[in-house]
Amino acid sequence: MPAASARSLQVITGVEAMRSAVRELQRGRQTVGFVPTMGALHEGHLSLVDAAAAECHRVVASIFVNPTQFGPNEDFTKYPRPLERDLELLRERGCDLAFVPEAAEMYPTGYGTSVDVGPVAVPWEGAARPGHFAGVATVVLKLFECVPADRAYFGRKDYQQTLVVRRMVADLNLPVDVRVCPIVRDADGLALSSRNVYLSPDDRHRALALRQSLVLAEKIISGGERNPLVVRERMLAHIAAVGGVGVEYMAIVRDGTVEEVAEIDGPITIAIAARVGTTRLIDNVRIG
Ligand code: AMP
Numbered sequence: 001m002p003a004a005s006a007r008s009l010q011v012i013t014g015v016e017a018m019r020s021a022v023r024e025l026q027r028g029r030q031t032v033g034f035v036p037t038m039g040a041l042h043e044g045h046l047s048l049v050d051a052a053a054a055e056c057h058r059v060v061a062s063i064f065v066n067p068t069q070f071g072p073n074e075d076f077t078k079y080p081r082p083l084e085r086d087l088e089l090l091r092e093r094g095c096d097l098a099f100v101p102e103a104a105e106m107y108p109t110g111y112g113t114s115v116d117v118g119p120v121a122v123p124w125e126g127a128a129r130p131g132h133f134a135g136v137a138t139v140v141l142k143l144f145e146c147v148p149a150d151r152a153y154f155g156r157k158d159y160q161q162t163l164v165v166r167r168m169v170a171d172l173n174l175p176v177d178v179r180v181c182p183i184v185r186d187a188d189g190l191a192l193s194s195r196n197v198y199l200s201p202d203d204r205h206r207a208l209a210l211r212q213s214l215v216l217a218e219k220i221i222s223g224g225e226r227n228p229l230v231v232r233e234r235m236l237a238h239i240a241a242v243g244g245v246g247v248e249y250m251a252i253v254r255d256g257t258v259e260e261v262a263e264i265d266g267p268i269t270i271a272i273a274a275r276v277g278t279t280r281l282i283d284n285v286r287i288g
Contacts, residue, residue: 035153048154048155061095062098121160228260246275
């Protein structure tokens with residue numbers, strides 16, 4: 001017998017079975033929250049499950065390592081896949097349904113459709129990872145079709161991804177309410193990521209430079225600095241002093257966009273991507 005507090009988790013692999021399960025709940029006037037993930041779950045993902053549970057009657061999480069959002073030289077094959085542990089974490093967290101589709105059903109032989117959301121997907125992550133956002137937008141749209149939920153939950157950790165998803169939902173009139181939740185960090189400030197398991201202890205220590213540089217930017221800007229170039233230089237100097245961190249980009253953009261600011265005169269987001277050893281990490285902060 002499960003403990004009184006434990007909820008049962010139904011695991012569904014078929015697209016049609018998943019869609020009918022959600023429709024059935026909705027016919028019974030239950031609202032459904034959806035958390036799409038690639039698994040290797042951590043507190044960042046689980047915070048999205050919590051947010052969904054707080055706002056919806058039922059929660060569905062998907063676990064699917066989507067091949068089309070990985071570049072040819074990226075970590076698709078070695079991406080961690082601890083499925084049993086993930087399901088246990090979802091169960092403990094009160095998630096009701098887990099959608100774990102097969103790649104063969106998600107990408108039928110001969111598939112050729114892809115979603116291009118336009119300019120918001122072009123710079124920064126889009127430039128560093130060609131094809132990445134087409135892969136993301138396409139799989140998210142497909143997942144929304146499989147899990148026709150009322151609300152879908154995404155983490156602000158993937159800042160540009162949230163803009164891509166919101167753009168697609170608006171442009172295609174998708175009937176889902178997109179919610180964006182805060183970044184969850186380890187006690188030392190490192191943003192939680194499924195890729196943090198690749199970091200050696202030394203790399204992990206160096207990786208703190210990302211968050212430290214974002215905190216430094218907040219301090220400099222609250223001290224009155226308005227020139228993004230000055231902020232950028234100070235951040236890069238900090239990261240260089242730590243060493244071993246290869247910055248791919250550092251974007252200082254108007255919050256809610258991917259457009260660089262010439263002057264800091266309103267809310268901004270600073271987003272960084274960097275390599276630490278062989279691991280690629282991203283982080284960001286909203287300021288103002
Ligand atoms: P992933 O499994 O990496 O595709 O991430 C699934 C979802 O979890 C995405 O919406 C991510 O933005 C979100 N997520 C990943 N890491 C974090 C984090 N540290 N804090 C909050 N959300 C996160």
